[in-house]
Amino acid sequence: MNANGETKRGFGAIAPHIVRLFYGLGFTVFGLNGFLDFIPRPDTPMPAPAMALFTGLMGSGYMMPLIAGTQLVSGVLLLINRFVPLALAFLAPMIVNIVAFHVFAAPEGTIIALFFAAMEVYLAWCYRRVYYPMLAAVVRPG
Numbered sequence: 693m694n695a696n697g698e699t700k701r702g703f704g705a706i707a708p709h710i711v712r713l714f715y716g717l718g719f720t721v722f723g724l725n726g727f728l729d730f731i732p733r734p735d736t737p738m739p740a741p742a743m744a745l746f747t748g749l750m751g752s753g754y755m756m757p758l759i760a761g762t763q764l765v766s767g768v769l770l771l772i773n774r775f776v777p778l779a780l781a782f783l784a785p786m787i788v789n790i791v792a793f794h795v796f797a798a799p800e801g802t803i804i805a806l807f808f809a810a811m812e813v814y815l816a817w818c819y820r821r822v823y824y825p826m827l828a829a830v831v832r833p834g
Contacts, residue, residue: 708818709773715811716770719763719783726760741797762786777822780815787812 725731738746749755762782769779787809794805816823825831 708815711811711814712770712773712776715808715815716767716779718808719767720771721767723760723762723764723767726756726763739798742793745793745797759786776815777819780812780819783812784816 721731737743749759763786766779766782769775787805791802791805791809794800794802
């Protein structure tokens, strides 16, 4: 069903599922890599701003496992189609930082970062009805 209550047919009906699976797979793989380190590192050295950021994140002792864990859990939730809006909400600030990192510190990955950002925005749009209550200006608890 779309936002107007009409049932979608054809590619429009399966596109969100395909994007969700691809997005979830990406974050599951990158989250696992944060713990298992199976993706080879590039041969070229990191630019100085990127190195400074990673040095700080690694030096904190908890940020890199927290980032990898959030990516892994969110990716798996997307893959199994459970708590999808919550997983997207967890990944949204991460995507903002990934894009900013590549734009300002490591430009060679900007295209891929923007592709992942586009998937996030597309999926958030697909699930927009779930987010409407969060956008209320005034709410009462309970």
